Amino acid sequence: xxxxxxxxxxxxxxxxxxxxxxxxxxxxxxxxxxxxxxxxxxxxxxxxxxxxxxxxxxxxxxxxxxxxxxxxxxxxxxxxxxxxxxxxxxxxxxxxxxxxxxxxxxxxxxxxxxxxxxxxxxxxxxxxxxxxxxxxxxxxxxxxxxxxxxxxxxxxxxxxxxxxxxxxxxxxxxxxxxxxxxxxxxxxxxxxxxxxxxxxxxxxxxxxxxxxxxxxxxxxxxxxxxxxxxxxxxxxxxxxxxxxxxxxxxxxxxxxxxxxxxxxxxxxxxxxxxxxxxxxxxxxxxxxxxxxxxxxxxxxxxxxxxxxxxxxxxxxxxxxxxxxxxxxxxxxxxxxxxxxxxxxxxxxxxxxxxxxxxxxxxxxxxxxxxxxxxxxxxxxxxxxxxxxxxxxxxxxxxxxxxxxxxxxxxxxxxxxxxxxxxxxxxxxxxxxxxxxxxxxxxxxxxxxxxxxxxxxxxxxxxxxxxxxxxxxxxxxxxxxxxxxxxxxxxxxxxxxxxxxxxxxxxxxxxxxxxxxxxxxxxxxxxxxxxxxxxxxxxxxxxxxxxxxxxxxxxxxxxxxxxxxxxxxxxxxxxxxxxxxxxxxxxxxxxxxxxxxxxxxxxxxxxxxxxxxxxxxxxxxxxxxxxxxxxxxxxxxxxxxxxxxxxxxxxxxxxxxxxxxxxxxxxxxxxxxxxxxxxxxxxxxx
Ligand code: WTA
Numbered sequence: 001x002x003x004x005x006x007x008x009x010x011x012x013x014x015x016x017x018x019x020x021x022x023x024x025x026x027x028x029x030x031x032x033x034x035x036x037x038x039x040x041x042x043x044x045x046x047x048x049x050x051x052x053x054x055x056x057x058x059x060x061x062x063x064x065x066x067x068x069x070x071x072x073x074x075x076x077x078x079x080x081x082x083x084x085x086x087x088x089x090x091x092x093x094x095x096x097x098x099x100x101x102x103x104x105x106x107x108x109x110x111x112x113x114x115x116x117x118x119x120x121x122x123x124x125x126x127x128x129x130x131x132x133x134x135x136x137x138x139x140x141x142x143x144x145x146x147x148x149x150x151x152x153x154x155x156x157x158x159x160x161x162x163x164x165x166x167x168x169x170x171x172x173x174x175x176x177x178x179x180x181x182x183x184x185x186x187x188x189x190x191x192x193x194x195x196x197x198x199x200x201x202x203x204x205x206x207x208x209x210x211x212x213x214x215x216x217x218x219x220x221x222x223x224x225x226x227x228x229x230x231x232x233x234x235x236x237x238x239x240x241x242x243x244x245x246x247x248x249x250x251x252x253x254x255x256x257x258x259x260x261x262x263x264x265x266x267x268x269x270x271x272x273x274x275x276x277x278x279x280x281x282x283x284x285x286x287x288x289x290x291x292x293x294x295x296x297x298x299x300x301x302x303x304x305x306x307x308x309x310x311x312x313x314x315x316x317x318x319x320x321x322x323x324x325x326x327x328x329x330x331x332x333x334x335x336x337x338x339x340x341x342x343x344x345x346x347x348x349x350x351x352x353x354x355x356x357x358x359x360x361x362x363x364x365x366x367x368x369x370x371x372x373x374x375x376x377x378x379x380x381x382x383x384x385x386x387x388x389x390x391x392x393x394x395x396x397x398x399x400x401x402x403x404x405x406x407x408x409x410x411x412x413x414x415x416x417x418x419x420x421x422x423x424x425x426x427x428x429x430x431x432x433x434x435x436x437x438x439x440x441x442x443x444x445x446x447x448x449x450x451x452x453x454x455x456x457x458x459x460x461x462x463x464x465x466x467x468x469x470x471x472x473x474x475x476x477x478x479x480x481x482x483x484x485x486x487x488x489x490x491x492x493x494x495x496x497x498x499x500x501x502x503x504x505x506x507x508x509x510x511x512x513x514x515x516x517x518x519x520x521x522x523x524x525x526x527x528x529x530x531x532x533x534x535x536x537x538x539x540x541x542x543x544x545x546x547x548x549x550x551x552x553x554x555x556x557x558x559x560x561x562x563x564x565x566x567x568x569x570x571x572x573x574x575x576x577x578x579x580x581x582x583x584x585x586x587x588x589x590x591x592x593x594x595x596x597x598x599x600x601x602x603x604x605x606x607x608x609x610x611x612x613x614x615x616x617x618x619x620x621x622x623x624x625x626x627x628x629x630x631x632x633x634x635x636x637x638x639x640x641x642x643x644x645x646x647x648x649x650x651x652x653x654x655x656x657x658x659x660x661x662x663x664x665x666x667x668x669x670x671x672x673x674x675x676x677x678x679x680x681x682x683x684x685x
Contacts, residue, residue: 016462135160167342289313307512318506323353389418421558453506
């Protein structure tokens with residue numbers, strides 16, 4: 001079934017930007033043969049304070065020829081916030097809704113027009129200036145999915161400051177590491193947030209992170225807090241006269257009432273207090289096209305996260321163009337991306353891409369299962385969503401509740417369904433296509449990375465014939481190549497390393513403070529190419545299928561993690577002498593963690609130790625990284641030179657005895673013990 005081709009719906013209304021593969025091929029050809037002209041034409045829609053005049057794109061992708069460098073529109077100046085807000089307001093869209101905000105609780109909602117968003121952004125930009133933030137300074141953002149988060153990001157962009165959004169599911173240690181690496185001057189957060197029925201006290205996490213950062217030599221000067229919790233009182237059920245009546249019933253809710261926000265007089269201030277006094281006009285700071293716009297941390301295979309740097313001009317045109325074509329956005333549409341703003345999807349396809357197109361979006365704070373399993377579909381119906389973009393892990397989780405919760409709602413407005421973050425299995429694809437999309441929507445399985453800034457492989461709605469699980473073909477300006485282990489190009493059908501031959505405008509420019517690591521990670525293995533770290537297969541029809549990571553990275557519910565990062569956290573426990581972590585398939589999360597633990601001499605491997613280790617990973621990285629399986633490994637399979645052989649551990653994790661050649665192991669006899677210690681009964685036999 002997976003190889004069946006699903007033709008786009010010919011009755012799609014309004015008619016798609018690109019109606020056939022012929023049109024796509026023509027446009028793609030131009031983007032490859034004359035990339036400068038192609039992007040120059042697109043850039044004309046935007047405001048450039050100093051127009052691009054010099055070389056439109058210059059780059060070196062070959063480490064053997066000198067330092068890696070990528071520059072688009074060097075010499076031009078602009079302001080991305082001006083392009084997203086002022087430009088659209090000037091075009092007469094001031095009263096258009098930029099965001100419908102839907103809270104964790106259905107009773108909590110609001111909306112913001114382009115004009116009002118611009119005023120809020122200008123005010124907050126002035127608040128930041130008041131705190132001493134100037135061009136090039138770094139501002140960390142650790143926030144729930146609320147309108148203030150978008151305001152904070154755009155306020156940074158307005159004054160040329162660089163934002164570093166940290167997903168508010170990361171632990172205080174992870175936040176501290178990112179505050180230090182970015183040298184964040186200001187941290188913007190909220191008192192707390194409800195995630196489903198769970199209260200997260202964000203300020204406490206921030207305090208712990210700022211304390212740790214200070215101890216390690218970097219002091220955050222100001223912390224600005226959005227007062228978010230009281231507004232969420234709607235979450236608590238009320239009796240007739242509106243009095244909250246269940247505070248006593250749940251300890252979690254009690255906590256919210258008793259919550260005293262920890263405070264540091266010298267450093268902390270409330271968002272509203274600062275905004276009250278701030279002027280609502282703020283002239284944008286014109287920055288160079290190659291000035292950094294934001295940092296976003298992503299896992300690295302050495303364990304230390306990499307601060308991916310994106311710049312202004314190229315990112316603007318790439319975010320805008322991919323948004324327009326990949327979601328086939330037309331004026332009047334309502335678009336919804338469920339990704340958290342703490343990830344790249346939330347940057348490019350919640351904030352920058354939609355606003356650059358003057359789009360109306362839904363910004364959703366909550367979870368798909370709260371207060372019921374039809375929450376996503378309820379929102380689609382409520383706002384008449386036309387484009388819906390989510391992750392396979394959410395689709396798989398929702399599928400488990402059957403078609404019922406979907407069928408309860410009217411989803412006729414949907415035209416485009418997007419998938420991102422991990423490979424989508426055929427079963428989930430078909431459910432998405434048939435049940436959610438009623439067999440009439442285009443599914444866009446978008447392959448891309450934090451590093452690529454925007455989609456690089458993707459079908460186009462109404463245009464590309466789809467195959468379930470294939471990310472199909474490259475976006476404009478993108479030249480994918482498959483290489484074998486030796487770096488030889490694979491032509492026609494085949495499987496290999498997915499690399500890219502030349503830069504598109506939205507690709508990352510460097511790693512914060514470590515250009516050498518940038519070159520080593522992405523350009524060393526195959527000189528002349530950007531190496532994605534993923535593998536891919538090309539079928540007989542030229543379709544590309546992502547086969548998964550080729551390095552020690554794994555994807556848990558669409559969150560990219562490195563095994564080294566988790567091993568580092570586990571090894572910090574005093575009872576652990578050595579830890580090895582591998583990925584294994586998981587029916588909902590896509591992949592999950594299986595950890596092998598060697599204990600120190602005299603230490604018993606116990607259920608308590610397993611609990612402690614799980615806690616350790618939650619503390620060091622964040623709850624989403626908590627391992628599914630932790631088992632005792634009296635000894636680990638190693639080569640004679642002491643390298644852990646993960647290939648074998650992956651097989652053990654699956655209780656699969658087809659181990660292949662084990663003669664390279666220093667000691668083959670340890671393997672039986674690993675199988676004997678396997679946890680759980682749900683294993684393949
Ligand atoms: C994986 C998320 C298969 C891939 C935008 C990549 C995918 C990593 C897809 C980047 C897809 C993303 N099909 N795999 N459509 N999209 N991936 O940086 O392994 O959080 O390298 O960016 O997710 O994850 P990141």
